[in-house]
Amino acid sequence: MAAPTKLEFDVDMTCGNCVKKIENAFKGIEGVKSLDVNLLRGQVIVECNLGTEKVKSVIESTGKKAVLKGMGGSKGAAVSIMDVGSEAIRGLIRLVQTDERQLVIDGTLDGLTPGVHGLCVHECGDISEGCNSCGDIYGRDVSGQVSMGELGDIKAGPDGRAEFRIVSDRLKVWEMIGRSLIIHNGSIDEIKRNNSRDQRLTCGIIARSAGLFQNSKKICACDGVTQWEERNVPAAGHSRQAHL
Template sequence: MSSQVKLEFDVEMTCQKCVKSIENALTGVEGVKSFNVDLDKGQVIVEGTAGSEMVKNIIEKTGKRAVLKGMGGTQDHLGAAVSIMEVGKDSVRGLIRFIQSDTDTLVIDGTVDGLIPGNKHAICVHECGDISDGCNSCGEVFTSNSSHKPAEGEFGDIIAGSDGRAEFRITSDRIKIWEMIGRSMIIHNCSSDRAHRPGQPDERISCGIIARSAGLFQNNKKICACDGVTQWDERYKPVAGPGRQANL
C-alpha cells in the first residue's frame, strides 16, 4: 500500500551554507526518498514515508527554524485535513494531520503530548463533530457498516514514550478523507482489559473536530489571522505541549 507523501516546510535560511547543512542532515535518512532545498523561497520539500515531526526535528537540528506549511500525496486534489486535539483532559494536547495520498490510502500523521508513558491509547474517528459536551457528544466510532470489524474509523493504538509524547504515522485503506471532514477525532485511554473487549476503547481523554487544511503549496500564510503573530512566533504557541507549533 503506497503511503508516499510530500512535506512542505518554510525554513529560515540565509546562505548556501544553510542549504548544505540541511541537505547533509536529510541525506540517507530512513523514510526520506527525496528532497529539495530552495534558498530563494526559504522552502524545503521532502518526499517519503517519514513522519512530519521527525523531519522537522532533523531540519531544526541544523540550527534553522522550520514550520510545516502543507502536505500532499501523489494526487494532491484528493485533499488534506487536520484535527487539533484540544478538548478533554487539559494535560493532553496534540495535532493530527490526514492526507489522502492516493485513491486507496489515507495517511494519518500525528504528535500528541501528555499521554501516560507506556500505555496503549486508541485513536478513532467518531461520527459527530459535536464537542458541545466535550468528547462525550462526539457519538460512536464511525462505521458505514455495523458488521465491519474493525470499524472504518479505528486506526489502532499509539504508545507514548517516557516523556508522554507519541509521534505516529499510520495508513488506512478502510476510510477516505472526504468521509471524515466534519466528524471528530478521539484519543482513548485503553484499560488492561481491552484485550477481552476488542473494538471497545475506554475513557475518551482528548478530541478535536476534523477540518479541511492546506495541502501542498496551498498555504501562503506568514501571519496568523487569529492572533496577528508571524509563523515563526506562532510555532511556539502550545498545541501539542509547550513549545509546539500549530501552523495549519
C-alpha cells in the first residue's frame, strides 16, 4: 500500500458554510485518509493517495478557489518545471519523500501528443543543449537493461493533458536534486528499444522545493501578483508555480 501524501492548500473560505461544503465534498471519496479544514487560516490539509489536481478539483467543486502551498512530509520535496525542449509542452512535476522508502511523483503536463509517454530521471541537470545534454537515464545497471530512473509510463488524453501520481521505492528525493526529468515520446519499452535522443519531448531540472507548511507567501515576489490571480493561470503553463 502506497504511503499517503499530505497536501496543503490555501482556500478562500469566508464562513462556516464554506467549511461544511468542503467537508461534504470529500465524503465518500476513496483514497482520502484525513481532512483538516481551518477557516481562520484559510487552510485545507488533505492526507490521501490522490493526485494534487484531483484534490484541487474536489475543493473547487464547492465554488472556492484553491492554491497548493505545500506537499509531503518531513523527508524532503522537490519540483521540476517541464518547459525545455518544446514550446508547445508545459508542465510541473513534484517529488515528495513520504517516508524512508517511498517517493511520490505527482505531475500535470499539457501539450502532449495523445497517448503513452515515458517519464524518466536523467543523470544531469544540464539543459545547455536542451534535453540532449541531460545525459543518460539515471542508474542503469551493467547490462543496460534496467534503470532506477525509469519512473513509468504516463498517458495524455485527447486534450493533450496528462495527470499522474507514481510511487517509487527505488529512488530517494535527495538523490534527485540537481538531476533532470524527461518526458520521452513513446513508452518505456519503446525507449529501451530505440534509445534515440530525438525522442526527448520536454525536460526540466529537479530543484529543491517547499514541503508542508514551508510556503507562507501570499504574493509572488517576482511581479507582485497575488496567489489568487496567479491561480487563474494553468499550473502546467506557469513557471511561478515552482515557487512552491
